[in-house]
Amino acid sequence: MAEELLRLGLHDLHVALGGKMVPFAGYDMPVQYPAGVMKEHLHTRSAAGLFDVSHMGQVILRPKTSYQDLALAFEALMPVDVLGVAQGRQRYGMFTNETGGILDDLMFANRGDHIFVVVNAACKTADIAHLQAHLSDVAQVIPVLDRGLLALQGPQAEAALARHIPAVAAMRFMDVAILPWQGVDLWISRSGYTGEDGFEISVPDAQLRAFAEALLAEPEVMPIGLGARDSLRLEAGLCLYGHDIDTTTSPVEAGLTWAIQKARRTGGTRAGGFPGETRILQELAEGPERSRVGLRPEGRAPMREHTDLFAPDGTPLGQVTSGGFGPSVNAPIAMGYVATAFAKPGTALEGEVRGKRLPVTVTAMPFQPTTYKR
Template identity: 85%
Template sequence: MEAALAEELFRLGLHDLHVSLGGKMVPFAGYEMPVQYPAGVMKEHLHTRSAAGLFDVSHMGQVILRPRGSYEALALAFETLMPVDVLGVAEGRQRYGLFTNETGGILDDLMFANRGDHIFVVVNAACKSADLAHMQAHLSDDAEVIAVTDRGLLALQGPLAEAALARLIPGVAAMRFMDVAILPWQGVDLWISRSGYTGEDGYEISVPDARLRGFAEALLDQPEVMPIGLGARDSLRLEAGLCLYGHDIDTTTSPVEAGLTWAIQKARRAGGARAGGFPGAARILQELADGPDRKRVGLRPEGRAPMREHTDLFSPDGTPVGEVTSGGFGPSVGGPIAIGYVARAFATPDAGLEGEVRGKRLPVTVADMPFHPTTYKR
């Protein structure tokens, strides 16, 4: 049975490189992915925080939206799928987005960039087939929706990411957080954004498959760079207070409950230039005005025991008030941390709650996020 399941998994273009580096391969979102390398999750996490870590995120979906008419018409059409100001994104800039459904839940979170004559979109691996179909169904009159299937995606993250990457591509040093650029390397174009999902400064780089291993090895040859697996990627994003789709956000979660109101620009809110007009607008705009019944919060369990996903949360008098959606140990903060949803009355910093771990109620405190300061280059 295990062999049959393994055969159904996709392999990354860099699979052999990961194995040669000692990567422990595990199933994730339909792919065989390295969860860690011989250094281990703790050292990989701390290395990313202090130097630079290289992540293979080629399982993510890359999509080009090429307008059939004007770019403006495409941007306005794209806005019908999410509560985000697409039209206001300047050329050479990227923005975080959210596909919503008719009940105000989140179909996926994504990044999209204005590349002048088209929009470039990066979506989550587990959702990419559904996202592609969603865009084809709703945008086909305004855009050619093109799945990019001949490029890998790498993320270089950490305070020394700029120094390492700039030796290969000097132009990246001038980029700031959420800039995008197409820059050459050894005769091929790399699609680069100054972004990532670790809370650190860094880059995501789309590379043609034929040059993917060569480019990855060139990065790993830099003295600051270490390969990093899924384990550290998760602990890094957890410390940064960032959502993991399918865990912290899903089709039942609204952007307002999830604390993602910063991603809903003024133009799309009540009274804005292009208010509403997206799926689930009635619920989302009402929650923006009145507040949601529950909110996503950071949580700091007392002691050393982590509170994992699905840990039930209770008020001091024993009333159920919520649930943990992500949890683990934060290497940079030196203790357990978690993200979860609690009733609005308890969603205030320093509120004392209890989490049920193996039949015992243990103290946990609502905390501000991120748990570790971000270092984006503004």
């Protein structure tokens, strides 16, 4: 028998809105609504889209001794400066393993007396076990099981949300705040995974449907499914865990060196001391053997995940890890890994599609400019 899928708190609302439900990370999730992936994608880029991301893992790390002890212990799990994150701010991070691969990527926020973490759905059980195994001396690791998570994304997200919570207008990219709505606290970050300005909002389960319906009643807001979420993040050049990054991929290969702050690099105040430091620090110094790149196939045929990539002389170079059609750029786009010698934008390669070698050019990312509110 097939494993029974978990249902989101808003499952009935998704069905009522005409959502086409599919299995994703163990959940029954809406992949699209009647408008379709293309319109949902373009609406998010021009107005505001509402995504249900309640399948993600929400975790509170509450210090047993001091916040500094917790920050340093959490920092020891990844090549990211945790101690330097100011109160009311959020940062991107990734757990690494002893060989320098990525166990998961995540967001974490300094909320004054504790750290709030959001992890990927498919990894959340393993991530919580990882946190409990390594932080039990300094922290309570508390999975949040009574709240949903919504993402409101797009250039008109602020206008729509500010009608209900005016204080969000003062937030900037990667700010976090706890703000009231109808007698409950919403945990809000100005962030998302579409390349657009927007917010992620953690809502108590009991108020989740009322809050979602209040946002959907705003003229700018349309419900958006997994299909457009994927095409939006691909245009933004953002990695999808299990596809573009995994336990064999280092943060340096993946082009995530911007997330490794100076303090954690060779010569920094708290350099090293994280799993996989030998490989990661060596790749930072010398460069990796392969690199994640943006790819623009010629013509209209997309190059999907697992498409093999070759040099013009037929030398195998790597594979596509994410690929599809970019509605905003009106062309096929992809990303993947190639030998670093072939990673420079403008390099001509070939991808094998249905037995034919087709031209594809290495290109800079993002494919679509980001619009974060700095």
